[in-house]
Amino acid sequence: MSIPVQSEGSVATKGGVAPGETLLKVTGLQKHFPIKKGLLQRQVGAVHAVDGLDFEVKAGETLGVVGESGCGKSTMGRLITRLLEPTGGTVEFQGKDITHLGVSGMRPLRRDMQMIFQDPYSSLNPRHTIGTIVGAPFKLQGVSPEGGVRKEVQRLLEVVGLNPEHYNRYPHEFSGGQRQRIGIARALALNPKLVVADEPVSALDVSIQAQVVNLLDDLQQELGLTYVIIAHDLSVVRHVSDRIAVMYLGKIVELADRELLYKAPMHPYTKALMSAVPIPDPRRKNAKSDRILLTGDVPSPISPPSGCRFHTRCWKATQICTTTEPPLLELAPGQQVACHHPENFADQAPQDTVLLTAAKEAEKLLGETALQESAETSAAVAATLAEESAESAVEAGEPTEPAAESAPEAAEPTEPEAGSGEAK
Numbered sequence: 400m401s402i403p404v405q406s407e408g409s410v411a412t413k414g415g416v417a418p419g420e421t422l423l424k425v426t427g428l429q430k431h432f433p434i435k436k437g438l439l440q441r442q443v444g445a446v447h448a449v450d451g452l453d454f455e456v457k458a459g460e461t462l463g464v465v466g467e468s469g470c471g472k473s474t475m476g477r478l479i480t481r482l483l484e485p486t487g488g489t490v491e492f493q494g495k496d497i498t499h500l501g502v503s504g505m506r507p508l509r510r511d512m513q514m515i516f517q518d519p520y521s522s523l524n525p526r527h528t529i530g531t532i533v534g535a536p537f538k539l540q541g542v543s544p545e546g547g548v549r550k551e552v553q554r555l556l557e558v559v560g561l562n563p564e565h566y567n568r569y570p571h572e573f574s575g576g577q578r579q580r581i582g583i584a585r586a587l588a589l590n591p592k593l594v595v596a597d598e599p600v601s602a603l604d605v606s607i608q609a610q611v612v613n614l615l616d617d618l619q620q621e622l623g624l625t626y627v628i629i630a631h632d633l634s635v636v637r638h639v640s641d642r643i644a645v646m647y648l649g650k651i652v653e654l655a656d657r658e659l660l661y662k663a664p665m666h667p668y669t670k671a672l673m674s675a676v677p678i679p680d681p682r683r684k685n686a687k688s689d690r691i692l693l694t695g696d697v698p699s700p701i702s703p704p705s706g707c708r709f710h711t712r713c714w715k716a717t718q719i720c721t722t723t724e725p726p727l728l729e730l731a732p733g734q735q736v737a738c739h740h741p742e743n744f745a746d747q748a749p750q751d752t753v754l755l756t757a758a759k760e761a762e763k764l765l766g767e768t769a770l771q772e773s774a775e776t777s778a779a780v781a782a783t784l785a786e787e788s789a790e791s792a793v794e795a796g797e798p799t800e801p802a803a804e805s806a807p808e809a810a811e812p813t814e815p816e817a818g819s820g821e822a823k
C-alpha cells in the first residue's frame with residue numbers, strides 16, 4: 400500500500416528527536432488506585448496496578464508490552480500518555496518532565512502522543528460521522544490543516560486504507576477492522592510522535608488482526624512513528640516489536656530485544672508465556688505438547704506477594720524469591736531480567752537451592768520437554784560462560800577455579816532443572 404507523504408513532514412525529524420534517540424523515559428513509575436470504604440470513604444488499601452516501572456522508548460522503535468490480564472498494561476499506557484496521574488515516579492517525553500503536568504500543560508503535547516484503544520465499537524461516537532470523528536483533533540487543538548479539515552480527513556482515510564468518499568458515513572456502517580482503521584486515522588490526524596496502542600487488535604477477527612497489524616507497521620515505515628503496543632498475547636507483538644517488555648503484577652520482569660526474547664527467554668514467566676504461543680506447523684501436530692502450565696491464579700494486586708511476585712507460580716522458586724525482590728538487571732546485552740534463577744543464564748542466587756513446596760507442585764504440571772529443554776539450555780549457556788571466564792582468567796594469569804564457582808550450573812548434569820532444584 401502506498402501512503403501519501405504527510406503535509407507536515409516526517410515525524411521522526413520533527414521536534415528534534417532523531418531516530419534512535421530517547422523519546423520517552425519512565426523511571427520508577429507507580430499507580431496505586433485507592434480502595435475506599437465506609438461513609439467517610441476512608442482509604443483501606445490500594446490496588447498496586449503499576450508498581451515501579453523503568454524503561455525507555457527510542458524514537459522510531461516499537462516497544463511491545465505483554466502480560467496477563469490485570470497486570471497493569473493499560474494503566475501503564477494511560478500513565479505514559481498522561482491520561483492518568485501517576486502515584487510515583489517520573490515520565491519524561493522528549494527530555495521534558497511531564498509527570499504532573501495539568502490539562503493546559505499537556506494540551507500542546509497531546510498532538511505528539513496519541514492513543515489507539517482496544518474496542519473499535521465503543522471508542523467511536525455512534526452519533527458522529529467519520530468526518531467529524533477523524534477531524535475532531537483539529538478542532539480540539541485549533542489546527543487548520545492546509546487545504547481544510549475535510550481534505551485532510553479524506554487524505555487520512557486514504558492513508559489507513561478507507562474510501563475517502565465515506566466521509567459522511569456513521570461508525571455502524573463499518574466492520575470492526577474498518578472501525579479500528581478509523582481509530583488509527585484519528586490518532587494520526589495531528590502527526591504524533593508517539594502512538595500508544597492498547598490491545599489494538601484483540602477485539603477483531605483473527606483474519607482482520609493481521610491486516611491492522613500490517614497497517615500499523617506500514618504507517619511506521621512511512622511516517623517514522625514510535626509505537627508502544629500493548630497486548631496480552633505474544634503472537635500479536637511478535638512481528639512488529641523491536642523490543643518487548645513482559646509485565647507481571649505491575650512490574651516488568653523481562654525487557655529484551657525481540658530476537659533475544661524469542662531465542663533465549665530468561666525469565667521463567669516469559670518462558671511460560673512463550674510456550675503458550677501456538678506454532679503453526681503441521682509436522683508438529685502429533686508432537687507432545689511442551690506447554691508450560693502455570694499453577695494457581697494471578698495473585699491479587701491489592702496485596703502482591705513479597706519478594707519476587709512470580710514466586711507463587713514459579714517452578715524454580717526458592718527461599719530467596721519469597722524474601723528478596725530481584726532487581727531488573729541487564730544480564731546479556733539488550734536483555735534485562737528480574738529473576739534470581741533465570742533461564743538460559745548462570746544462576747543469580749546459586750547458594751539458595753531449596754525449592755519451595757509451591758514450586759515443587761508447579762513442577763509437576765510442566766511438560767517434560769519444557770523441563771528438559773530448560774535444563775539443557777541453562778547448562779549449555781552456563782558451560783559457555785564458565786569456559787569464557789576460565790579463558791579470561793588464564794589470560795589474566797589467575798587460577799581457573801573461581802570461574803567454575805561463578806557458573807555453578809556448568810558442573811551439573813543436564814537433568815531437568817526444576818527436578819534438580821536441591822542441587823542447583
Ligand SMILES: Nc1ncnc2c1ncn2[C@@H]1O[C@H](COP(=O)(O)OP(=O)(O)OP(=O)(O)O)[C@@H](O)[C@H]1O
Nearest residue numbers: 432446448467468469470471472473474475631700
Ligand atoms: N480506575 C481503577 N480503579 C481501581 N482499580 C483499577 C482501575 N483501573 C485498573 N484497576 C486495576 O488495576 C489492575 C491493572 O489493570 P489494567 O487494566 O491496567 O490491567 P491490564 O493488564 O491492562 O488488563 P486487561 O488486559 O484486562 O485490560 C487491575 O487489577 C485492575 O482491576
